Amino acid sequence: MPYADVNGLHLYYEEHGEGTPLVLVHGGLMTIDLNFGIALPALAEHHRVIAVELQGHGHTADIDRPPTFPDFAADVVALLDHLGIERADVVGFSLGGLTGYELVISHADRVRRAVLASADHRNDRAGEVDPARLPTEDDFQAMRDAYVATAPEPSAFDAVAEKTVGLVHSFAGWTDDQLRGVQLPVLILVGDTDFIHIEDAAEAMRLLPQGQLAVLPGTTHMGVSRSTLLAPVIEAFLRVTPHGLSRSQVQKRVRTTAIGGELRFCHLEEIPGKRRSVEYILDAFGLLARSIDLR
Numbered sequence: 001m002p003y004a005d006v007n008g009l010h011l012y013y014e015e016h017g018e019g020t021p022l023v024l025v026h027g028g029l030m031t032i033d034l035n036f037g038i039a040l041p042a043l044a045e046h047h048r049v050i051a052v053e054l055q056g057h058g059h060t061a062d063i064d065r066p067p068t069f070p071d072f073a074a075d076v077v078a079l080l081d082h083l084g085i086e087r088a089d090v091v092g093f094s095l096g097g098l099t100g101y102e103l104v105i106s107h108a109d110r111v112r113r114a115v116l117a118s119a120d121h122r123n124d125r126a127g128e129v130d131p132a133r134l135p136t137e138d139d140f141q142a143m144r145d146a147y148v149a150t151a152p153e154p155s156a157f158d159a160v161a162e163k164t165v166g167l168v169h170s171f172a173g174w175t176d177d178q179l180r181g182v183q184l185p186v187l188i189l190v191g192d193t194d195f196i197h198i199e200d201a202a203e204a205m206r207l208l209p210q211g212q213l214a215v216l217p218g219t220t221h222m223g224v225s226r227s228t229l230l231a232p233v234i235e236a237f238l239r240v241t242p243h244g245l246s247r248s249q250v251q252k253r254v255r256t257t258a259i260g261g262e263l264r265f266c267h268l269e270e271i272p273g274k275r276r277s278v279e280y281i282l283d284a285f286g287l288l289a290r291s292i293d294l295r
Helices: 032-036 039-043 069-083 095-106 137-150 154-170 176-180 198-207 221-226 230-240
Strands: 003-006 009-016 020-025 047-053 088-093 111-117 186-193 211-220 251-259 262-271 274-283 286-294
Touching: 003 069, 009 069, 020 032, 020 039, 020 069, 020 095, 032 039, 032 047, 032 137, 032 221, 039 047, 039 230, 047 069, 069 095, 088 095, 095 111, 095 154, 111 230, 137 154, 176 198, 186 198, 186 221, 186 230, 198 211, 211 221, 211 230
Parallel strands: 020 047, 020 088, 088 111, 111 186, 186 211, 211 251
Antiparallel strands: 003 009, 009 047, 251 262, 262 274, 274 286
16 A cells, blocks of 8 residues: 655655546545545546545544644645655545645645635534534444544544544634735535535635635535535636736636536636636436537
8 A cells, every 4th residue: 555754744645547636635533435436536526636644534544743734735735745745636525625725825836726625715614513414423433444444443432532523623724815925726525505605705715816616406515425426526627727827818707507317517608709608417327518619
């Protein structure tokens, strides 16, 4: 099994597929397989997927270091250095999404584009007052089972859980100005019954100069990680979103709506000399893309 010795960690990671590097960062108390088991195979068809397990998660042992998002992000950057990768696309879910925020804010030179799923830049997590939006007992049992099956110290789950919950509850988030300073394409993605409210996700999208928003229908926080729509939406964003252009060169708007059994992911792009509308329709038959050049 591959490990990278970085920042005092024996950091576990996996590689799948070929293509543009794509880093996957899992949610709190989850493993690569538990978080991305459904989405990863599809993403690996078009990308060199590098999935990492953070400090104290999965195969990566905990160390005597309080968990922080700057350290998590620095560990991901150190892994890129270890692999000789200058820049990569990043997908983070929940705790991994918060790590993704830190990456695009503090290490923007290492990120091409980012998908930040089910993570609140203010860390308000307003939907937690509704039990129906929260992880279930079965979800927590799955986390414990995955940890016991993979961790170097299977008995440490409760200690790691306490540290992880402490980190999330004490974290103050990022400022509006920090988000306004992110000059790369970022997709904010949530479920419509996520405990991250759609209104908060939309606010982050508006603050980000190249922000986009996708909302998965009929999907809770944990449901995002299990959704069969997750990989197609990520792929749609990565395929239609250019990188290396300034905000003055690219103006985009994305609208995601549910119509019957379909999810429509609409992308309007303006570049010098061309205006193009791209509509992705996701249904039971897969992904259909329609592109119309508008003069």
